[in-house]
Amino acid sequence: MTPAFAVVGHPNKGKSSIVATLAQDDSVAISAQSGTTRVSETLQVQVGSSSFTLIDTPGFQRPSRVLQWLQQHAENAGQRQAAVELFVSDAECREQFPDEVELLRPIVDGAVILYVVDGSRPYGADYEAEMEILRWTGQASMALINPIENEQYINSWQQALSQYFKVVRVFNAMQADFDKQLSILEAFSHLREEWKEQIKALINEYKDLRLQQRAQSLQVLSAMLSDMCSYQVSQKVLSRDQARPLQPLLEKRFYSALKKREQEGHEQLKDLYHYHSLDIRRSELPTEDNLFDTEKWIVWGLNRRQLLVAATMAGAATGAVVDLGLAGHSLFLGALTGGLLAGGGAWFGADRLADFKIMGLPMGGYEARQGPMKNRNFPYVLLSRYLFLHDALQQRTHARRDSLSIEEGDLTERISQLSKEQQKELHRQMERLSQQKVTETLEAALAPLFG
Ligand SMILES: Nc1nc2c(ncn2[C@@H]2O[C@H](COP(=O)(O)OP(=O)(O)OP(=O)(O)O)[C@@H](O)[C@H]2O)c(=O)[nH]1
Ligand SMILES: [Mg+2]
Structure with a gap:
């Protein structure tokens, strides 16, 4: 499996923007309208002889209800991952929670989680259900704070996120220059040991590409x-x-x-x-x-x-x-x-x-x-x-x-x-x-x- 990253979060927080920037591809759909991305889009990014996968996903719509469902299907921590798998494959869940099923599927299939939040909006407890669900998947994860309008709430976000994610970084999808893009990829390389070398090679390919x-x-x-x-x-x-x-x-x-x-x-x-x-x-x-x-x-x-x-x-x-x-x-x-x-x-x-x-x-x-x-x-x-x-x-x-x-x-x-x-x-x-x-x-x- 090539390194794969699922970009997830609330609707309209710049998930697709992050995918477009990191893939250096402007064909990704982005708009001011919430709910632009309705199904997960897998983008295979080829850079020279390296490749990686970015998965753009729809935003969470009803995270509290989904968490409730999961809780009803897991008696203890050992059953959580299985409950998420069941959720994704359950026909009724697909009816009731289409967005969550879409966004969780690539994670169940092995993608690392990139959780995106907006640093210009205050942190609120309603995000906790999302982060909790992501934790239940058992996948490696990282949080990205995208300061869409300003950096006002970055600190409180950092505090909250660090309780759920080992790595928290600020990444402005609109303004990240080439070096910032490479440095975020470098941070990704620490998320999963077996992908480390591949991501290093990818970074070098990006540098070569720039020269070409x-x-x-x-x-x-x-x-x-x-x-x-x-x-x-x-x-x-x-x-x-x-x-x-x-x-x-x-x-x-x-x-x-x-x-x-x-x-x-x-x-x-x-x-x-x-x-x-x-x-x-x-x-x-x-x-x-x-x-x-x-x-x-x-x-x-x-x-x-x-x-x-x-x-x-x-x-x-x-x-x-x-x-x-x-x-x-x-x-x-x-x-x-x-x-x-x-x-x-x-x-x-x-x-x-x-x-x-x-x-x-x-x-x-x-x-x-x-x-x-x-x-x-x-x-x-x-x-x-x-x-x-x-x-x-x-x-x-x-x-x-x-x-x-x-x-x-x-x-x-x-x-x-x-x-x-x-x-x-x-x-x-x-x-x-x-x-x-x-x-x-x-x-x-x-x-x-x-x-
Ligand atoms: N100024 C600014 N605007 C941003 C930034 N990131 C995203 N936006 C804007 O925020 C809006 C939503 O961005 P998207 O990337 O479509 O967000 P999304 O999370 O994929 O949205 P959905 O697919 O609807 O869930 C768009 O109008 C973007 O142009 C940023 O860093 N700065
Ligand atoms: Mg989108």
């Missing part, structure tokens, strides 16, 4: 940047006159393809972190109209000053600076920026987002072309939005059901945490991207951003 996820998200990003920064659309025509009216059409195709490609990258990232039903707020994503409005880009990418610093670090500014007649070697960056910021629109690429060109073809005829995107900020915008999503997915737990909106992320702050050499290399690669140069070392340059 990071490496893969880097690949997804790098492919997305390369595709998007070099993307162009074209159409063959017979004459120049036929080509010109194509511009609005090609422009539309160009922008919507870019938008689609970005969404595709974001979807791949979601899949990587096992978010299947997470809704990314598209309304917060730039619409076709403003994705290509460079003024709005400043909130995602770099502002002009930062761009200039970036280009200077990458050794890319010199040529343009000289072109603009603004500087010689002896000038400091501060002196440079003023002039460039004021007059360097073309240099930044702000006024040439994606060119529309009509090219004569060697075999006759013409080709109308839109793209690629030349703006220097473009790769930074894409980078910043992707990193924002990556961080958000890492910090989120799979218990959350709210949508995620991509908002402004502080890219400069993030970049400034890299070493000077790393920054320089990153800027160099971004520069190459905006010049549509194939960059094999792109992934390596992006890696430090993923910690």
